[in-house]
Amino acid sequence: MANEGVNNGRRWFLTATTAVVGAAGAGAAGYAFLASWKPSARAQSAGAPVEVDISRIDLEPGARITAQWRGKPVWIFRRNAEQLAALPALVGRLSDPNSDNPDQTPAFAKNETRSLKPDIGVLVGICTHLGCSPLLVPELQPQAFDSEWKGGFFCPCHNSRFDLAGRVFSGMPAPTNLEVPPHHFVADDPNRIIIGIAPEEVV
Numbered sequence: 001m002a003n004e005g006v007n008n009g010r011r012w013f014l015t016a017t018t019a020v021v022g023a024a025g026a027g028a029a030g031y032a033f034l035a036s037w038k039p040s041a042r043a044q045s046a047g048a049p050v051e052v053d054i055s056r057i058d059l060e061p062g063a064r065i066t067a068q069w070r071g072k073p074v075w076i077f078r079r080n081a082e083q084l085a086a087l088p089a090l091v092g093r094l095s096d097p098n099s100d101n102p103d104q105t106p107a108f109a110k111n112e113t114r115s116l117k118p119d120i121g122v123l124v125g126i127c128t129h130l131g132c133s134p135l136l137v138p139e140l141q142p143q144a145f146d147s148e149w150k151g152g153f154f155c156p157c158h159n160s161r162f163d164l165a166g167r168v169f170s171g172m173p174a175p176t177n178l179e180v181p182p183h184h185f186v187a188d189d190p191n192r193i194i195i196g197i198a199p200e201e202v203v
């Protein structure tokens with residue numbers, strides 16, 4: 001049932017503490033696992049990069065956290081081996097399987113998982129149709145909205161579907177894949193992700 005899938009998906013939804021670069025750790029450590037702390041409005045309007053330390057949160061395979069960057073939700077989620085193995089078989093059902101639209105996929109993420117690391121996905125959590133927030137339905141099992149579901153994101157507003165790489169299925173209201181934001185992993189600490197700066201922009 002669709003609702004069951006949605007509810008199951010919500011089990012995986014977690015909210016992370018985030019920090020503006022340069023202020024990481026300043027107060028964030030005192031926040032509980034389920035707390036959320038957004039950068040100041042001034043920092044967001046300036047487009048400040050946001051740092052997320054995934055070592056301080058329980059990012060189990062199949063789980064997702066949400067950071068805020070430039071006023072947008074940015075999902076960071078972990079795909080398990082079974083979910084990764086399912087991606088190749090979906091290619092024939094996708095609108096832009098190779099992520100050829102550069103507006104949605106920067107060059108560093110133009111690969112099957114649309115990510116820097118296969119298991120870690122980073123996506124802007126806004127449906128490319130009319131801006132709703134898609135739900136994570138990670139289970140590889142039939143859903144009411146898709147009898148061949150292999151895990152992914154389902155937008156309840158107008159039923160757009162995306163796979164676990166954020167690639168949109170063909171014939172959906174959503175015209176494009178979910179956006180991959182500029183981001184990179186800190187070189188000497190792979191648990192720290194900087195959202196807002198692409199790998200090629202690191203100095």
Ligand code: FES
Pocket residue numbers: 127128129130131132155156157158159160173174
């Ligand atoms: S806003 Fe997501 S399908 Fe319309």
